[in-house]
Amino acid sequence: MRRSLTIAAVATLLVVWVATSAVANTVPAGQWAPRFCAALSSFQAHLTRDGKKADAVLSGNITSLAAAKTTLADFMGKAVKDADTAISAVKAAGAPSAPNGAKITAAFVKGLQNARNVFASAKTNAQHLPTKTLSAFESSTQKITSDLNRGSAGIIASFTNVQSLDTSGKVGAAVQAEPACAFLKNA
DSSP: OOOOOOHHHHHHHHHTTTTTTOOEEEEEEEEHHHHHHHHHHHHHHHHHHHHOOOOHHHHOOOHHHHHHHHHHHHHHHHHHHHHHHHHHHHHHHOOOOOOTHHHHHHHHHHHHHHHHHHHHHHHHHHHHHOOSOHHHHHHHHHHHHHHHHHHHHHHHHHHTTTTHHTTSHHHHHHHHHHHGHHHHHHH
């Protein structure tokens, strides 16, 4: 039952497509990049940290179905809050002063909103997991995992055009030059 929670996949997808750029005021790309990367880095770190228990449940490390259900629902709830925090932080970072800067920010906000919606739906599903039999529980968690995988495809779609929006290369260059964005290079 190895289903390394798609949370890591969702976080990775967010990070993979970030190698460019972020709805408030326009700021120089060099000032925008550290704020933007801090928002994504924090989101990814929280998903990774909080997802360890959920990963264990989805990998079959279950001693109590009720506790496993609570673990999954709690994780999904935290992921929703983390996504909300990331959305706010990306918006607060403003838009990079570059051609299509506002569109770049909007694409990342949309992707984070998609992630939030995926986690919210998974939370609802996790709250309704059956706990009478292991087979019913496993079957339902497979559906949650499948839904998370489908949701990650929507997140990818939100980010597919971001690099093409950075027509001047300013945003990509700012992200590449920013130490706070180094985690993106390893994604």
